[in-house]
Amino acid sequence: MRTRVKEFRNKANLTQQQLADLVYVSSRTIISIEKEQYSPSLMLSYRIAEVFATTVEDLCCLKENKELEDKQHEDLL
Amino acid sequence: MKIYYKKKFIFGVIYFLLGLCLLTFGFLKGFDVKQVILSILMPLIGISEMYLSTNREAVKQEKVEERDERNQLIKLTSTDKAFRITREICFIAMLIFLVLGAKLEQVLLMGIGLGLAFSFSLLIFSNLFTTIYYENHI
Numbered sequence: 001m002r003t004r005v006k007e008f009r010n011k012a013n014l015t016q017q018q019l020a021d022l023v024y025v026s027s028r029t030i031i032s033i034e035k036e037q038y039s040p041s042l043m044l045s046y047r048i049a050e051v052f053a054t055t056v057e058d059l060c061c062l063k064e065n066k067e068l069e070d071k072q073h074e075d076l077l
Numbered sequence: 078m079k080i081y082y083k084k085k086f087i088f089g090v091i092y093f094l095l096g097l098c099l100l101t102f103g104f105l106k107g108f109d110v111k112q113v114i115l116s117i118l119m120p121l122i123g124i125s126e127m128y129l130s131t132n133r134e135a136v137k138q139e140k141v142e143e144r145d146e147r148n149q150l151i152k153l154t155s156t157d158k159a160f161r162i163t164r165e166i167c168f169i170a171m172l173i174f175l176v177l178g179a180k181l182e183q184v185l186l187m188g189i190g191l192g193l194a195f196s197f198s199l200l201i202f203s204n205l206f207t208t209i210y211y212e213n214h215i
Contacts, residue, residue: 029147041146 001039003060005030008052023047078131082139086130093123160200167197 009019009030016034020027023044032038040048042056049059056062080086096119103112129135142148174190177183 024141024144026142026145026148029145032147038147038150044146 001060001065002036003033003040003045005048005059006034008048008054008059009034012052014051019048019051022051079133080130081133081136082130085126085136085139089123089126089128089130091123092126093120096120096123160204164197164200164204167193167200171197 005019009016014022016030017027020030024047025044029038029040029044033040040060045056045060049056052059096116099112099119100116103116108116129139171190171193174186174193178185178187178190
């Protein structure tokens with residue numbers, strides 16, 4: 001899933017390890033989220049959003065991702 | 078000295094004591110290469126585990142790694158994959174042994190095939206029961 005974690009982290013001048021420590025996960029998890037290899041849980045998304053003073057919707061590009069999923073669903077039929 | 082991770086500390090103590098036992102046993106009965114390596118490694122692992130269990134930062138880091146949601150997902154996925162691979166290997170080996178046993182009229186091969194068939198059915202039933210359980214609990 002596409003997220004804006006890297007963009008927000010760079011803006012906040014945080015390292016991956018610093019962000020990982022703030023949200024109680026390993027730095028590998030942050031790396032995987034930024035590489036779009038792993039979709040964070042709702043609680044982790046909320047914690048990250050809280051660190052960057054934004055919303056989960058904005059952080060996880062929910063509108064874009066929903067549109068993408070809708071399109072994939074349409075292609076199924 | 079405060080112990081932050083009891084399980085790790087106990088594990089360290091056990092390893093340390095086992096290492097000491099092995100060392101004592103080696104002095105009494107003589108060493109071979111495997112014993113020398115183990116009697117050096119085991120106390121060292123034990124001491125490092127005991128030390129790490131009293132180090133607040135190391136324990137915190139380890140607990141974060143343990144509770145990390147990605148690590149838990151990896152653990153679940155890899156266990157599931159390993160289970161599937163085992164089941165498939167078991168099925169293929171069962172077929173091979175049963176067919177070979179029947180063709181060559183070898184009771185031993187048939188016996189191995191039946192043993193594998195029992196393991197395969199055990200895997201199928203355990204999968205079925207756990208699926209039913211989680212269908213009702215998730």
